[in-house]
Amino acid sequence: MFKQRKFQILFGALAALLVAIGVYNIPFVNSRLAWRIDNLRAEIGAVLNPPSEQVFVPAAPVATKTLPAPGVTRISPNTETPTPVLPTAVPSVTPTPLPERADLKGELFYADQKNRWNYCGPANLTMALKFWGWKGLPGKTDDLRDQIAQVVKPGFVDPQKNFIDRGRLDLNVMPYEMADFVIEYTDYSALIRHGGELYVLKALINAGFPVIIEKGYYERDTQGNRTWMGHYLFVTGYDDAEQVFTVQDAYYLDNEKPRKNVRIKYDAFSNGWRAFNYLFMVVYPVEREPEVLSLLGNWSDPNWAYRNALSLSEADISTLSEIDLFFAWFNKGTSLVQLQEYGLAAEAYDKAFAIYAGLSQEGNLRPYRMVWYQTGPYWAYFYTGRYQDVINLADVTLSTPSVGPTLEESLYWRAMAAYALGDTGAAYADMGEAVRLNPNFAAAIQRLQEWGG
Numbered sequence: 283m284f285k286q287r288k289f290q291i292l293f294g295a296l297a298a299l300l301v302a303i304g305v306y307n308i309p310f311v312n313s314r315l316a317w318r319i320d321n322l323r324a325e326i327g328a329v330l331n332p333p334s335e336q337v338f339v340p341a342a343p344v345a346t347k348t349l350p351a352p353g354v355t356r357i358s359p360n361t362e363t364p365t366p367v368l369p370t371a372v373p374s375v376t377p378t379p380l381p382e383r384a385d386l387k388g389e390l391f392y393a394d395q396k397n398r399w400n401y402c403g404p405a406n407l408t409m410a411l412k413f414w415g416w417k418g419l420p421g422k423t424d425d426l427r428d429q430i431a432q433v434v435k436p437g438f439v440d441p442q443k444n445f446i447d448r449g450r451l452d453l454n455v456m457p458y459e460m461a462d463f464v465i466e467y468t469d470y471s472a473l474i475r476h477g478g479e480l481y482v483l484k485a486l487i488n489a490g491f492p493v494i495i496e497k498g499y500y501e502r503d504t505q506g507n508r509t510w511m512g513h514y515l516f517v518t519g520y521d522d523a524e525q526v527f528t529v530q531d532a533y534y535l536d537n538e539k540p541r542k543n544v545r546i547k548y549d550a551f552s553n554g555w556r557a558f559n560y561l562f563m564v565v566y567p568v569e570r571e572p573e574v575l576s577l578l579g580n581w582s583d584p585n586w587a588y589r590n591a592l593s594l595s596e597a598d599i600s601t602l603s604e605i606d607l608f609f610a611w612f613n614k615g616t617s618l619v620q621l622q623e624y625g626l627a628a629e630a631y632d633k634a635f636a637i638y639a640g641l642s643q644e645g646n647l648r649p650y651r652m653v654w655y656q657t658g659p660y661w662a663y664f665y666t667g668r669y670q671d672v673i674n675l676a677d678v679t680l681s682t683p684s685v686g687p688t689l690e691e692s693l694y695w696r697a698m699a700a701y702a703l704g705d706t707g708a709a710y711a712d713m714g715e716a717v718r719l720n721p722n723f724a725a726a727i728q729r730l731q732e733w734g735g
Contacts, residue, residue: 406494494517
């Protein structure tokens, strides 16, 4: 009798488990519960394996092979071959006096990223396009943010999940992906420049062209932890008397009002902007491109802009310390990568990562998401033959997301390094996973085709 009772209990427990699994996999149930389970798993993982404790230590810079200059894959829309310029000096810019203030009423075009996963990029691009009257893609009537996201962060294929949930694992949209969307899917155009300065932003805004910038800052994440993150801002005004920019911030907490017309002091703005090599993007009507290029002045030449960014990083290196010094050395590497000075770039990144390792872990200050957003180190190490450093950096970077190793760019570069070392099995696996996570990742698709996968 006891054995029969025990069997009934075990059988009942197993049946209940199977029913629970079945119910969980019902699409509408899964979409409501999966993210909560993922959040719980993320919180446990962050306690057991804090991402800020993961440190990449570069190996001795011994090249095993030299590869030709890159082809399709890129970290920015720059497709021209830059002319090496070191140590050519960057000429000084004589600014034309501007009005004391300008306001483009950016709040009228505000879009937030609420009820979406990692929608900072789509939300900001929505604002930039709405400013010029964009109504959406032909034949589309859904949310403008989603129309953009379906291209730049389509998410993995899973019939049990809706579009929003499928995109949850895509943690970042690169600037070049946003610019490509504008150029390929709309009647407008866009350009990206590094090495921006406050004056050029104000000149554009004063002439009626709002600007998207990328910055770093400390914010509460979805688990409620204060942590460093990358973020886009839509810049729509300035006031020299108050020393502030006016920005539209797509991110806000549940207990806050939408962050429209946020005023940021010039110094604080520059400090956050530094983390992304002073990058900015302008969206504009195609027919007004000559006007945009005229307003940009020297920045109309992307290679001049990279050299200016290099000069800014060197000036920052001479005056900054701690985390800001890390950003300065990282920026130097980024500018050198864009100028195809890969050996010097690798040295700059080595210095940056050495500084990173020495940063305090208290208060979660380490910017462990840095390579989520900026893949320059992979370029520098790969094109100097430091394949194991590419793999090691990717391993560290892929260990930091709470949702798992879902950074398609890091998977791409780890695959490239594995392939170069002859580990084709690992290369195919990582490249295939990169395409699974982002079916629109053209560079990874091309590599698989070249490899016969």
